[in-house]
Amino acid sequence: MSGPVIRVLREDWADRNVALPSYETAGAAGADIRANLMPEDRDTGFTLAPMERRIVPTGLRVEIPDGFEMQIRPRSGLALKHGLSLPNTPGTIDSDYRGPLGVLLVNFGAEPYTIGHGDRIAQAIVAPVVQATYEVVEALGDSHRGDGGFGSTGTK
Numbered sequence: 462m463s464g465p466v467i468r469v470l471r472e473d474w475a476d477r478n479v480a481l482p483s484y485e486t487a488g489a490a491g492a493d494i495r496a497n498l499m500p501e502d503r504d505t506g507f508t509l510a511p512m513e514r515r516i517v518p519t520g521l522r523v524e525i526p527d528g529f530e531m532q533i534r535p536r537s538g539l540a541l542k543h544g545l546s547l548p549n550t551p552g553t554i555d556s557d558y559r560g561p562l563g564v565l566l567v568n569f570g571a572e573p574y575t576i577g578h579g580d581r582i583a584q585a586i587v588a589p590v591v592q593a594t595y596e597v598v599e600a601l602g603d604s605h606r607g608d609g610g611f612g613s614t615g616t617k
Contacts, residue, residue: 468524475520491584516563544570
């Protein structure tokens, strides 16, 4: 099975030895994205304090085919072990965006966390996009749930 091709351009400053996004297992839905730190940060990495947010550079720009998006999601191991997540999860990269691909990380953990050069920091999911049409109507159709909102379907 083959999917869409994501064209990748490395930034001029990027370390070419950092791997491109890759699927680590045959059944993986997400391709791991790695930190490609600026030259001055490569030896030491940089530290996220608790509750600090920062855009981590990947050194990449991408071209996503029309009709698709790239969703950037947290890595579950980093979330569980260290409290690292994305404050806007999933982040969406639109097919017409050509700027730098950065990953907005937040440290929800109790301890500072250092991100190293080449570390796997997030995962990318490529998904089809459907653009809907919105129209104003006088009434909406009935449903079993009705207007029940947050928590209305119970806890079981």
